[in-house]
Amino acid sequence: MTSKIDRIIARLQKRITEGQPEEQYEAQQETRLVAARYTKAGNFGAAVDILASVSQALLRAGQGGSGGDLAILLVDVYKQSSQKPDAASKGRLLTCLRLFDSEEPTRKKFIKEMIE
Amino acid sequence: MSNSILFPPFTAMLGLLYMAFADCGVEHSWSKKFGEYPAGDPELHHVVGSLYAEEHEADEAERHLILGTKDSPETLIRMEYEWYKQDDSHTAPIYAARAILPYLLVANVRAANTSYRAFISTLSAENKTLSVQDVSSQGSDIRIFPSLPLLNFLGLLLLAVQKGSPDLFRQLKAKYASNVSELGGAWDSALEMIAEMYFGIQRPRQSNPLFDMMGSLFGGAAPGGGGRSGPRRVESAPAAEGLD
Numbered sequence A: 001m002t003s004k005i006d007r008i009i010a011r012l013q014k015r016i017t018e019g020q021p022e023e024q025y026e027a028q029q030e031t032r033l034v035a036a037r038y039t040k041a042g043n044f045g046a047a048v049d050i051l052a053s054v055s056q057a058l059l060r061a062g063q064g065g066s067g068g069d070l071a072i073l074l075v076d077v078y079k080q081s082s083q084k085p086d087a088a089s090k091g092r093l094l095t096c097l098r099l100f101d102s103e104e105p106t107r108k109k110f111i112k113e114m115i116e
Numbered sequence B: 001m002s003n004s005i006l007f008p009p010f011t012a013m014l015g016l017l018y019m020a021f022a023d024c025g026v027e028h029s030w031s032k033k034f035g036e037y038p039a040g041d042p043e044l045h046h047v048v049g050s051l052y053a054e055e056h057e058a059d060e061a062e063r064h065l066i067l068g069t070k071d072s073p074e075t076l077i078r079m080e081y082e083w084y085k086q087d088d089s090h091t092a093p094i095y096a097a098r099a100i101l102p103y104l105l106v107a108n109v110r111a112a113n114t115s116y117r118a119f120i121s122t123l124s125a126e127n128k129t130l131s132v133q134d135v136s137s138q139g140s141d142i143r144i145f146p147s148l149p150l151l152n153f154l155g156l157l158l159l160a161v162q163k164g165s166p167d168l169f170r171q172l173k174a175k176y177a178s179n180v181s182e183l184g185g186a187w188d189s190a191l192e193m194i195a196e197m198y199f200g201i202q203r204p205r206q207s208n209p210l211f212d213m214m215g216s217l218f219g220g221a222a223p224g225g226g227g228r229s230g231p232r233r234v235e236s237a238p239a240a241e242g243l244d
Helices: A002-018 A021-040 A044-060 A064-080 A087-099 A105-114 B008-021 B030-034 B042-054 B058-065 B072-084 B089-105 B109-126 B149-163 B166-175 B177-181 B188-199 B209-217
Strands: B133-137 B140-144
Touching: A002 A021, A002 A044, A021 A044, A021 A064, A044 A064, A044 A087, A064 A087, A064 A105, A064 B030, A087 A105, A087 B042, A105 B030, A105 B042, B042 B058, B042 B072, B058 B072, B058 B089, B072 B089, B072 B109, B089 B109, B089 B149, B089 B188, B109 B149, B140 B149, B149 B166, B149 B177, B149 B188, B166 B177, B166 B188
Parallel strands: none
Antiparallel strands: B133 B140
C-alpha cells in the first residue's frame, strides 16, 4: 500500500519537475482527485503524504498558485481527520510555508487556515 | 512622531486578542481547533511571525510574534529596533512599547521583560554617547535614560508589575502623565487594561463588549462581583502557558 502511494507521488513529482506548466497543472488536478479519494476512504495518511509532497514540488517549481492550493487542502485534510498539531504535522506545513514566494496570494489564506 | 506608528498597535492588538481568544462564530483555524492553545500553536506563530519580520511586514509580524514562543521576543525586538533606527532618536520608547505592552496584555510578563532588556541593551550598545544612569531602588536595579522618559516609564512599569504594587503604578502614572499624554492617547487603553490585570485597578466602566470580554478573560472581576479587594494578579493566562 505504502509503495503504491510512493509510486504515485514519484510520478507526480517527476511531471512537475520535468513538465511544462500545462502538465504541472494536470499533476495538481490529479493530486486533488487522488487525495479526495483517499480522504473519502478514510486513508488520511496517504492523502496527507500526497498533498504535502506534491504541494512542495509545485512550490519549488515556482507554481505558487497550484502549490498553495494543495497546501490549503492539506490543512483541510488535517481538520477532517482531527489531526493534532505535533512535530510531524506542523513540520509539513512549515516546509510548505518556507517555499512560498512572499508575493504569492495563496500564502495568506494558507496561513489563515493554519493559525489565525 | 508619525501617527501611523503610534496608533495601530493597540487598536490592532485588541482586535487581534479578540480574534485570538473569542469564539466569534467564525470557523477556527486548524491549530486553534485541534491544538491545546486557544490562541493558536505558539511554534507556528513564531515561524510565521519571523517570516513576516524578515519581509518587514511589521503589523503581521507583531500579531504572530506576540503569541509565539520564548524565542519570539528577541526576533520581535530586533525588528522593532531596525524600524526605530529609521525614525527620530527620541521615538525609541514607542518602538519598545510595541513589544512590551502587547506582551503584558497577553499576560506574558517574561516576554515583556526580555523585550525591554533586549531593546535597552541594543540601544546602549549602539549609542555610546547616550546618557545613562544606573539606579538602585528597593532592591532592584533600574537603568534610567534621562533623555527618554517614556522608556524609563516602561522599565518602571515592568518593575511595578513584578512587584504587584498598585502604589508604584499610581506614582508612575502621575509622574509620567504629561509624557504619556503626548502620545495622544495611544497607550491609554493598554495601560487601563494593564492596571486592571496586574494591579486590580478598576477601569472606567465602558459598555464595550470587547473590553468586558478581555477583562473577564484575564481575570478581572465582574463589577460588583463580591468583596475581593487588593491586586488581582495574573499568574498565568491561556496565552502564556505555551510561551515558556
